[in-house]
Amino acid sequence: MHKTTSAILVALMSTFLLSCGNDKKTDPIQDDIIPVRILPLQQDSLRQEVNTSGQFTTDDETILSFKNGGIISRIFVKEGDAVSRGQILATLNPTEINAMAEQASLALQKAQRDYERAQNLYRDSVATLEQLQNAKTAYDVARQQNSSAGFNRVYTEIRSVSSGYVLRKFSNEGQVVGPGTPVLQINGATQGKWLLRTGVSDIQWAMIKTGDKALVSTDALPGQQFPALVSKKSEGIDPMSGTFNVEIEITGKPPAGLAAGLFGKAVIYPTRITNAWPIPYDALLDGNGNEGYVFVTDDNKTARKVKVQIARIENNQVLISSGLENVRSLIISGSAYLNDGSKIKIN
Incomplete structure (x- = not known):
């Protein structure tokens, strides 16, 4: 009885394994098509705004120093x-x-007497023409x-070159300074033009031109915006900040309440037109402010992941400034399931 039961179990197991093997052979392996x-x-034409920030200053800031070295006797002003x-x-x-001036005066008096004496001696034919000429040269030098x-x-002494304010004091009374050593910095805040000195990236620098319009604001004067123009852009990078310097000049009457060193913000409106691709916001992946990724297709069969530069985001769409050159179609749904090279099916 025991042998018969064992034989039946072996037969059933063989049948089950054979059935499983046949099922596996009949299921074809297919790649996922998403x-x-x-x-x-x-592409659309785009006038891209540039947002930047910096510090206020004037166009007539001046660092004052003594022409000669010496000991500072008095400083009559303080910062502000x-x-x-x-x-x-x-x-x-x-x-x-x-003392040096007195020495020069005495030397001049002596040279003048020597020259007058040489003139008299030359008239009496006692001195030669060369001696007279030498005396004249010595007198001119003195x-x-x-x-x-x-x-x-x-x-x-140092005198103010304009009406304004003392911005910085670099030296103190009793200090020994050399010729040209900075002592005071002043500006003509009551007369000069106000500037916002800012730093921009290389891409922004390329878009901006001198004369472009801007709007300037500061938290020190809430609710106020001042019309301005780009007055200067640097031709080289600032090695300290890694940015390109741009000066924005406030036009019209200088606003009251500004002070040198205040933090300010500006929106620049470049006149240069650039091209951009508007894409749906949902099509952008891994965006970090200036860069992101999208999936595109050239043959409607395979997805390709590409890196793009973001110009700006507005009205639930993203404006792409570069990265989509020579691309035919953008994938706008199903991106979450794709990898670079995934097979796709167009719905």
């Missing part, structure tokens, strides 16, 4: 003080420069040296 929808691509044109801001200790000493004496 249904998608596509959109033909077409209002100054008027011609006002004395700082002075050097004049002892050394006065006169120029005396003039230079007098000029240096005038520049033992």
Whole structure:
């Protein structure tokens, strides 16, 4: 009885395995074909706005220094003080420069006496023409040296070159400074033109032209916007910030309430027209502000993943500035199931 049961079980197992083997052979292996929808691509003309930020300044900021080195005797102003044109801001200790000026004056007096003596001797045929000419040259040299000493004496003080404000004080009383060492920085905030100095990327720099219109604002004056123009763009990158510098000049009457160093924002409206591809927002993958990815197809059979540059996002669509050149169709649905090279079927 036991042997008969075992034989029946072996027969059943053989039949089951044979059936499984036959089922496996009859199921063909097929690749997944993903249904998608596509959109033909077409370029549109685009005037792209440039948003940037920076600090306010004026076009007449000036760093003041002494022409000659010496010890600072007095500094009459502090940072933030209002100054008027011609006002004395700082002075050097004049002892050394006065001594040099006195030496130059005495040397001039001696050269003048020597020249007059040489003239008299030449008339009496005692001195030669060469001696007279040498005395004249020495007198001319002494006169120029005396003039230079007098000029240096005038520049033992710093005077304001415009009416405005003291922005920075670099040195203090009693400090020894050399010729040209910065002492004070001023601007003509009451007269000069206000600028917003900003930094832009290389792509933005290429779009902007001098004379492009802009709107400037600052949190210090909420609710106000000031018309402006791009007045200058740098021709080289700033190695400190890694950006290109652009100066935006506020047009019209300078707004009250601005101060040098305030943070400001600007929207620049480039006149240069660029081309862009408008695509549905849902077609963009892995967007990070300036870049993203989309799936495209050239043969309606295979998906291809490409990297694109984003110009801007508006009204539930994304404007692509580059990356879709020579692409026929964009895949706008089913992208979540695709990989680069996936087989597709157009719905």
